[in-house]
Amino acid sequence: MTQVKTEGGGVLCPVRGGKRSGKTVARAIELALAEAAPLIFLYIVDVEFLGHATVARVKLMVDELIETGSFALEILADKARAAGVTEVESVIREGGIKTVIGEVIAERGASVLVTGRPGQTPGVVSFSENEFDTFLKDLSAESGVRVERVE
Numbered sequence: 001m002t003q004v005k006t007e008g009g010g011v012l013c014p015v016r017g018g019k020r021s022g023k024t025v026a027r028a029i030e031l032a033l034a035e036a037a038p039l040i041f042l043y044i045v046d047v048e049f050l051g052h053a054t055v056a057r058v059k060l061m062v063d064e065l066i067e068t069g070s071f072a073l074e075i076l077a078d079k080a081r082a083a084g085v086t087e088v089e090s091v092i093r094e095g096g097i098k099t100v101i102g103e104v105i106a107e108r109g110a111s112v113l114v115t116g117r118p119g120q121t122p123g124v125v126s127f128s129e130n131e132f133d134t135f136l137k138d139l140s141a142e143s144g145v146r147v148e149r150v151e
Contacts, residue, residue: 017072043069
């Protein structure tokens with residue numbers, strides 16, 4: 001996976017990699033081009049739903065999710081480059097969605113967060129709409145990141 005270190009600023013776009021991410025990705029690319037900013041795609045492996053599985057099975061599932069995420073991010077990075085974005089970074093992290101998004105914003109100094117609607121992980125709804133809205137408002141207030149919601 002190609003990684004370009006960004007020196008600050010940029011557009012952060014967390015994705016699940018499915019078809020429903022299309023509008024979110026398109027908006028992130030549009031903003032990165034308009035602002036001549038780096039674009040950071042983020043894939044989060046949140047394995048809380050695997051809590052009752054055996055350790056060996058969890059490791060195997062995490063490895064599979066990371067491989068799937070890597071493949072999805074490579075496709076998105078190629079799409080962004082083809083559209084003219086020159087600085088594209090792909091980041092894969094394990095952990096909770098709220099924590100990881102906040103960490104990546106702080107680490108990369110992202111100025112814009114482009115996000116779609118909250119999604120489902122197998123068997124678990126990560127956020128209700130209200131929880132997600134509250135999370136985004138709090139995140140923006142704490143980090144100064146501008147939030148762009150794509151419906």
